Amino acid sequence: MNCPVDHGDGADTQVTVGAERVANGGVVTMEDRGTGMDRVALAEANALLGEDLESDRTDARHLGLFVVSRLCHRHGLRVSLRRSAYGGVCAVVLIPESLLPELPRHRAKTP
Structure with a gap:
């Protein structure tokens, strides 16, 4: 699915959203074609996302990362x-199998 995102500066950025089932659950990707983040900013953001943050340790600049981390x-x-091949940022969300609905198995038709 693609959708334009208005950042308020008059420039639309294309965002691609994808989802698929994988061996241990599911993966959702959201990839934009914006200006991106440098390596240091990506490393800091990933470090914050990996922590179980507490609200008193988070400033307003990282509020979005705080919410995502808690969820x-x-x-x-x-x-x-990670960096997107299009110059922006790609967010990859791994969802455990236990949170996904059971899907019916397809049976091969026999002649």
Whole structure:
């Protein structure tokens, strides 16, 4: 799924969202074509996402990362950010199998 995102500066950024089932659960990816983040900012953001943050340790600049971190730890999700091939950022969310619905198995038709 693609959708334009208005950042308020008049520039639309294309965002691609994908989801698929994998061996141990599911993966959701969100990839934008914006200006991206440098390596240091990505490393800092990923470090914050990996922690079970407390609100008194988070300033307003990291409020979004705080919310995502808390939700991930509460529900057993893992999220990481990486550079997008398009110049922006790609967020990858791993969802454990236990949180996904049971899907019916497809049976091969016999002639």
